[in-house]
Amino acid sequence: MLKSAPQDRASDPLWIGVAAVAAITIYRVVLLAFSQAELFVDESQYWQWGQELAWGYYSKPPLIGWVLRGFTELGGDTTFWIRLPGPLFQAATALILMGAARQVTDRRAAAMVAIAFVTLPVVTAGAFLVSTDTILMPFFAGALWLYLRLTGTRSAWAAVGLGLCLGLGMLAKYAAVYFLLGAGLGALVVPQARIAWRDAGIAALVFLAVIAPNLVWNLQNDLMTFSHTADNVDWVRRPGVHLHLDKAVEFLASQFAVMGPVFFGAFLWLAPRAFVRPEWQPRWLVLMAAPTLILVTVQAILSKAYANWAVTACLALLLLVVPVLWHRGRTWLWIALVLDLALAALLPFAFTQATRWTTPKGELLMRRYVGEEEMSARILEEARLRGVTAVVSDNRLLLADLFLRAKGSDIAIYAVPPEGRPDNYYAQRHPYPAGRAAPFLFATLNDAPACGEALPTATWKPSPGAYSRDILRLYLQPRNCWGQPDE
Known part of the structure; x- marks a missing residue:
């Protein structure tokens, strides 16, 4: 049973947690308003999705596109407004997770959970680089909170909320399925973690209702998103069994950076010990985090795995680890928070210096986030100079920023039409029309025109940044290279 809130809000630990997160x-x-870091290719692509609202997209479910459309409708198509959901969604996750923590610990430890989350290295990075992980996290945290509540009481409204959180989480990123895996395993192993059948049924119905339109969209589009996810997993295309133990070690090592060395180290120490403690909640939290980490580690052994693929595990991990450190190892908790706060202070400032800070070799430290706008401006300038109204490219990175920079202009952007199944969103949705007969400008980082034999109309060596090792070649193509134009 939760205790009543103290009368003096200034001394209430939960309000202190809210103030710290704020x-x-x-x-x-x-600092985001002063950031010099340009949009990365994925961020520009998510923005483009928001311009073409749908129930699904080439590589991800649709929620991130919807969110970015909402924010840019409010403030415009600027880097600030495109990235603003990052810090706001992370703050929301921290506060929701604090509510979940109140189901398993006291007010002070719950406040520390919120502060620990909002300063995690992966969260600090996610606050400045909008991603599907960032959009997923508040819904995953909400599902944790509501599920924990339902273990102690029957509530149709909480069950509806649980189904809604899981459904919206799946519309943000399919990694929300890890919740179903962990909760199912937890209910099997920990009897106290079982919720009423009625509540489980309500949650399941709401969940299916929310995700149904995306399932229908996938069926109507040759299971495009699911196929892309399978390509990322990369099992089907690899005949035989190839084990990569070094990739597994690399992935596990990366978790010390993603979640912080103290918190991840503490989890590895506490996880096996949770099963000998009398309370059931620690065992359930381990089962909500460990299977995700194990599955992604196996994926790394079989093929590859990126550091963020198990990021949802950090929520249950913090609910387990932070209360224990607060009550039994406070020195380690302060060390973790000091390290994470230092990064939380430094990284936002680093984004304001993206065009200034360099490595000892003279390259920009954040080169991958610099140079996109200049490249697009150079391509569009050449298109206007040549009097064409279309730019075609075979490069997804170029296309992502070109769509953003060409919005509202008289220049249309197209991808090279795919042969067979498209390998990116632009080839799927914006291939060069077969019936178009007008000349176009072909932009490539390769050394060949779209068709025929021709010398480049223009070449350009980009400034230091994402393309500093490339040469842009622009070809004026007088005819359609991919089909007969309509008469």
């Missing part, structure tokens, strides 16, 4: 978020939003 202060960190304000700091991030202010």
Whole structure:
């Protein structure tokens, strides 16, 4: 049973947690306004999805596109407004997770959970680089909170909320399925973690209702998103069994950076010990985090795995680890928070210096986030100079920013039409029309025109940044290279 809140809000640990999250978020939003880091290719692609609202997209479910459309409708198609959901969604996750923590610990430890989350290295990065992980996290945290509540009481409304959180989480990223895996395993192993059948049924019905349109979209589009996910997993295309133990070690090592060395180390220490403690909640939290980490580690052994693929595990991990450190190892908790706060202060400032800070070799430290706008401006300038109204490219990175920079202009952007199944979103949705007969400008980082034999109309060596090792070649193509134009 939760205790009543103290009368003096200023001394209430939960309000202190709210204030800390708010202060960190304000700091991030202010520095985001001064960021010099341009959009990465994935961020530009998510923005483009928001321009073409649908129930699904080539590589991800649709929620991130919807969110970015909402924010840019409010403030415009600027880097600030495209990235603003990052710090705001992370702050929301921290506060929701604090509510979930109140189901398993006291107010002070719950406040520390919120502060620990909002300063995690992966969260600090996610506050400045909008991603599907960032959009997923508040719904995953909400599902944890509501499920824990339902273990102690029957509630149709909480069950509806649980199904809604899981459904919206799946519309953000299919990694939300890890919740179903963990909760199912937890209910099997920990009897106290079972919720009423009625509540489980309500949650399941709401969940299916929310995700149904995306399932229908996938069926109507040759299971495009699921196929892309399978390509990322990369099992089907690899005949035989190839084990990569070094990739597994690399992935597990990366979790010390993603979740912080103290928190991840503490989880590895506490996880096996949770099963000998009398309380059931620690065992359930281990089962909500460990299977995700194990599955992604196996994936790394079989093929590859990126550091963020198990990021949802950090929520249950913090609910387990932070209360234990607060009550039994406070020195380690302070060490973790100091390390993470230092990064939380430094990284936002680093984004304001993206065009200035360099490595000892003279390259920009954040080169991958610099140079996109200049490249697009050079291509569009050449298109206007040559009097064409279409630009075609075979490069997804170029296309992603070109769509953003050409919005509202008289220049249309197209991808090279695919042969067979498209290998990216632009080839799927924006191939060069077979019936178009007008000349176009072909932009490539390769050394060949779209068709025929021709010398480049223009070549350009980009400034230091994402393309500093490439040469842009522009070809004026007088005819359609991929089909007979309509008469």
